[in-house]
Amino acid sequence: MIKKPYLLSPGPTPVPPEVCQVASLPLIHHRGPEFSAIFREVTEGLKYIFQTELDVLTLTSSGSGAMEAAVVNILDPGDKALVLNAGKFGDRWGKICRAYAVDVQEIKVPWGAEIAKEDLAEQLAAHPDARAVFCTLSETSTGTVYDIEGFARVTASTDALLVVDGISGLGAMPCPMDAWGVDVLISGSQKSFMTPPGLAFIAFSPEAWRHVESSRLPRFYFDALAARKGLQKQTSAWTPAISLIRQLHKALEIMQNIGLEGLFSHHRVMAEATRAGIHALGLELLSENPGNILTAVKTPAGLDGNRLVKIMQEMYKVHIAGAQDPHKGKFFRIGHLGFTGGFDIITALTALEMTLGDLGYAHKRGDSIRAAQAIIKENWQ
Ligand SMILES: *Cc1c(COP(=O)(O)O)cnc(C)c1O
8 A cells, every 4th residue: 555644743834735845946046036036925824823023033943943043032141931841842941041050930730731821920929020921822742722921910910020831833823923921932944934944033021132132141143133133134144944944935925825723713623623633532731721723642661652653654645643751652743733634633533543443442443533523624615
């Protein structure tokens, strides 16, 4: 049999054919009018997705580069920062801060658990000298989404800036930067932006820009002032990933044609169909507050989660993701963000049922498909 591969990881995500095609165009120069016109439209498209009137800077790096840019552009050595750590990516905020000698205070909860805005308020009251709060919109290691609107209400009455990692969530769920009062918002190309990896985005509020202008942490490549200067001339500070920016240009056109509401409702249907399928198999979700970006599922008792993911990936060629350290094997993650359709969900659930069968897990074949199909059909329009 031809074993056709399917990508259902929570990043990188599938890239539409029209976006793939653009990568093969001959190169243009990044200091010419053709590139400037594209870059201007890309920046406008990003502002639409960020829901902001502020500049959105495009960096040539993976998403973590924008995380580092956020830290080094707003803080001074020895500053105190509050990090909300509920998984791999919240943890990464702490690691980056510590690498730059920032004094890190963490609110750490088990993977998949919620963080109440009241807990943040309490910690900020205990640490009134905290200069920034680092948090995550959609914690991709667990599938949990966080109350950014609530967090922003808390930080609004303090001196701390609110920095949000929207790398997997932005473009798939609401996070209106200006309306909620987020100070620094970042994202990356390879999640809901349906573009290959290699670009990261960052926007600063007027108050955050004041920090950028005076902050003293060392920086060069990720200097936001250099990026802003480039943007004023419709180009980037350094040689950008020109082909990726052209791909993003096409992807943003697709996203804007669908519209934010359309993107959000699409992701809701994908997530509801996946969750219905999972529940129909008697399986449990990891997260206390699962988002619509990906679904993390606990490995059923007695099964080896690493083996499950390996069979899905290697035997059935359906690439879902396992759990990351230190929870390897305990759960698995089905990504349904970006360019993922209802029939991709059906494919993932079919491969999951076949894999569960191989591992001896008792279930009625087809139950998850029926449950997911009902939701996809109901919402087909
Ligand atoms: C993917 C992801 C990152 C890391 O991005 P890279 O592009 O791998 O550097 C950070 N945070 C979140 C929430 C992510 O989903």
